[in-house]
Amino acid sequence: MPARREPVAALPAPRPLARAALPADTTALARFLLGKLVLRRLGRTLLRGRIVETEAYLVGDAACHAFRGRTLRNAALFLERGHCYVYLAYGTSYMLNVSSERAGIGAGVLIRALEPLAGVAEMQERRGTARRLDLTRGPGRLAQALQIDRGLDGIDLCTEGPLWLGDDGTLVDAASIGRSIRIGITKDAERPLRFYLRGNPFVSGPRRLNG
DNA sequence: AGTGCGATTGACT
DNA sequence: GTCAATCGCACTA
Numbered sequence: 001m002p003a004r005r006e007p008v009a010a011l012p013a014p015r016p017l018a019r020a021a022l023p024a025d026t027t028a029l030a031r032f033l034l035g036k037l038v039l040r041r042l043g044r045t046l047l048r049g050r051i052v053e054t055e056a057y058l059v060g061d062a063a064c065h066a067f068r069g070r071t072l073r074n075a076a077l078f079l080e081r082g083h084c085y086v087y088l089a090y091g092t093s094y095m096l097n098v099s100s101e102r103a104g105i106g107a108g109v110l111i112r113a114l115e116p117l118a119g120v121a122e123m124q125e126r127r128g129t130a131r132r133l134d135l136t137r138g139p140g141r142l143a144q145a146l147q148i149d150r151g152l153d154g155i156d157l158c159t160e161g162p163l164w165l166g167d168d169g170t171l172v173d174a175a176s177i178g179r180s181i182r183i184g185i186t187k188d189a190e191r192p193l194r195f196y197l198r199g200n201p202f203v204s205g206p207r208r209l210n211g
Numbered sequence: 212a213g214t215g216c217g218a219t220t221g222a223c224t
Numbered sequence: 225g226t227c228a229a230t231c232g233c234a235c236t237a
Contacts, residue, residue: 055218057218063218064218065218068234071233071234072233073232073233073234087218088230088231088232089217089218089219090216090217090218090219090220090229090230090231091217091229091230091231091232092219092220092229092230092231093218093219093220095218095219097218110218112218138219138220139218139219140218140219140220141219141220182218183218183219184217184218184219185217185218186217
């Protein structure tokens, strides 16, 4: 075989998180997902980022999109835990969520920020900026960086495909997790259901909530 | 059929 | 710090 220049050895694609490993409880899932990986397959490119900020949206929670019952729009929230729910906010920004609880129960976890780990050049291209801090800090930004839209709504995030969840063995201890009220909502705004990795520069939100 | 309103972001004073 | 863009949906009539 003639020598052929290969790109830098690609990291193997992490295998998906087992659904059985996901806590069914929505708040527990929001904490569990901190430090885990989001993998996005775009052709030959595998984008990856570490989850550094989440919010829980519970059953009986007026801020949860499933609060008023199941519709065509929010149906993915009612899938068994570990499925993808994508929402278009303000007509401008897509939001990536992980469904929680049992099938038929409408609840989920919003992924609010990632730390970019691989595919940074592709993220920069999609985001139109070179600033690493601006690639995936915020729910709308990370969705744009990973090219996430309603086409991914309802897919299984526990199966390797266009988008899935993984784990690189990073440990997150309870002391490194911060907690605050959720950002940008008006209903049930006082519930402390936002979780983030303390001190991580890719966490979004105002400083007063990130202490 | 019309209206109000977001789980945001980027541009600008 | 302020503010407009933008659009699908739920709600009213």
